[in-house]
Amino acid sequence: MKATLVACALSLFCTLVGGASTFSNPLRTRNGSDPFLVYVDGYYYLMTTTWRDLQIIRAKTLEGLKTGESKTIYTMANPKPDGNDVWAPELHKINGTWHVYYSQDRFSWVLTGGPTPWGEYTNNQRVHEEWGIDGTVAEIPGWGHYYVFSCERDELQSLCIATMNNATSVGPISLLSQPLEPWERVEIPVNEGPAPLHHGNKTWIAYSASFCKTPDYQIASLLWDGESDPLEQSSWKKSDGPLFSSANGNYGTAHNFFFTSPDGTEIWNIYHATQNSSGSCGSDRQTFAQKVNWSADGSPDLGIPVKAGEILQAPSGE
Ligand SMILES: *[C@@H]1O[C@H](CO)[C@@H](O)[C@H](O)[C@H]1NC(C)=O
Ligand SMILES: *[C@@H]1O[C@H](CO)[C@@H](O)[C@H](O)[C@H]1NC(C)=O
Ligand SMILES: *[C@@H]1O[C@H](CO)[C@@H](O)[C@H](O)[C@H]1NC(C)=O
Ligand SMILES: *[C@@H]1O[C@H](CO)[C@@H](O)[C@H](O)[C@H]1NC(C)=O
Numbered sequence: 431m432k433a434t435l436v437a438c439a440l441s442l443f444c445t446l447v448g449g450a451s452t453f454s455n456p457l458r459t460r461n462g463s464d465p466f467l468v469y470v471d472g473y474y475y476l477m478t479t480t481w482r483d484l485q486i487i488r489a490k491t492l493e494g495l496k497t498g499e500s501k502t503i504y505t506m507a508n509p510k511p512d513g514n515d516v517w518a519p520e521l522h523k524i525n526g527t528w529h530v531y532y533s534q535d536r537f538s539w540v541l542t543g544g545p546t547p548w549g550e551y552t553n554n555q556r557v558h559e560e561w562g563i564d565g566t567v568a569e570i571p572g573w574g575h576y577y578v579f580s581c582e583r584d585e586l587q588s589l590c591i592a593t594m595n596n597a598t599s600v601g602p603i604s605l606l607s608q609p610l611e612p613w614e615r616v617e618i619p620v621n622e623g624p625a626p627l628h629h630g631n632k633t634w635i636a637y638s639a640s641f642c643k644t645p646d647y648q649i650a651s652l653l654w655d656g657e658s659d660p661l662e663q664s665s666w667k668k669s670d671g672p673l674f675s676s677a678n679g680n681y682g683t684a685h686n687f688f689f690t691s692p693d694g695t696e697i698w699n700i701y702h703a704t705q706n707s708s709g710s711c712g713s714d715r716q717t718f719a720q721k722v723n724w725s726a727d728g729s730p731d732l733g734i735p736v737k738a739g740e741i742l743q744a745p746s747g748e
């Protein structure tokens with residue numbers, strides 16, 4: 431209680447002195463791929479792909495993440511020479527306990543932490559036994575927790591979904607989406623990087639389409655019909671085309687996540703972008719954040735990627 435009051439007083443003081451809080455992109459210039467962000471009790475917690483370890487970076491402001499406190503929670507014991515070991519970490523609180531889900535050697539893994547994100551993570555376990563990367567946890571209203579990840583079906587890198595028995599194991603896995611449209615098949619057909627999005631009683635799974643090493647690596651979405659079994663592919667409708675694509679000197683703008691502003695009133699898109707117009711799957715990808723707007727029909731308007739260096743208003747409540 432006391433700590434909260436002090437924090438509020440300090441942030442009010444900062445607002446009065448410094449005006450509205452602002453930031454600029456990119457938030458990370460190196461090792462900025464596959465960003466994940468969550469705001470919990472006064473801190474933004476950021477995770478990105480570093481390939482060799484899992485790190486959490488935290489700060490009280492988005493701008494502060496550029497020089498945030500960092501904590502390595504897991505290090506590969508025997509990293510491979512090509513360094514392509516662990517990626518796409520995400521923090522999820524399940525029934526009161528924080529977990530880090532990530533990909534290692536092309537399988538889905540989970541580490542178990544404690545009651546706050548800034549804890550120790552132990553008990554490394556496989557979430558399921560099949561080929562699967564980029565796992566995320568989606569809470570579907572009225573249905574519970576689902577694990578959504580990139581799987582292989584009919585030799586296509588697709589999206590799959592399963593109910594979670596608990597934080598570390600899933601039920602039967604079913605197909606959610608395949609890369610069948612031309613804009614999901616640039617160079618290699620790919621659906622990956624699923625990211626849940628909830629707004630106005632609607633639930634989407636956004637995802638990344640096409641091969642990362644092209645400028646056409648981009649974000650699309652699946653909209654749940656709100657009533658049918660989320661395990662059925664027919665309960666989800668794919669967007670008519672991509673929702674967010676290269677612009678303003680940023681290429682391959684995808685593998686995103688959505689986070690809520692400190693005061694809970696805004697939803698933000700955090701994604702990676704490369705300055706290489708050929709696209710990139712490497713650690714030159716940088717971390718960007720921008721606010722999501724909403725169309726009159728209730729669908730998300732992700733806009734176009736903002737320019738690097740542009741001064742933006744920070745998330746509401748910061
Ligand atoms: C990315 O993170 C890894 C693991 O901590 C580190 O070894 C590497 O130097 C970082 N790369 C860059 C470009 O900072
Ligand atoms: C969370 O707890 C509830 C109530 O005990 C339980 O029904 C549910 O299965 C749990 N969910 C997960 C993912 O562990
Ligand atoms: C999670 O569920 C699986 C399958 O039901 C079970 O084998 C395992 O013991 C459970 N783990 C925990 C921590 O409850
Ligand atoms: C969401 O659903 C609840 C319960 O049905 C309803 O009261 C509320 O108005 C809905 N909100 C929106 C934004 O549609």
Ligand SMILES: *[C@@H]1O[C@H](CO)[C@@H](O)[C@H](O)[C@H]1NC(C)=O
Nearest residue numbers: 643705706707708709710714
């Ligand atoms: C951009 O990507 C292409 C294709 O992967 C690569 O050959 C080139 O070296 C990259 N350019 C820079 C500046 O990294």
Ligand SMILES: *[C@@H]1O[C@H](CO)[C@@H](O)[C@H](O)[C@H]1NC(C)=O
Nearest residue numbers: 720721722723731732733734
């Ligand atoms: C959201 O709308 C604001 C105000 O019109 C605009 O400045 C901003 O660029 C929009 N954001 C996106 C992601 O389109």
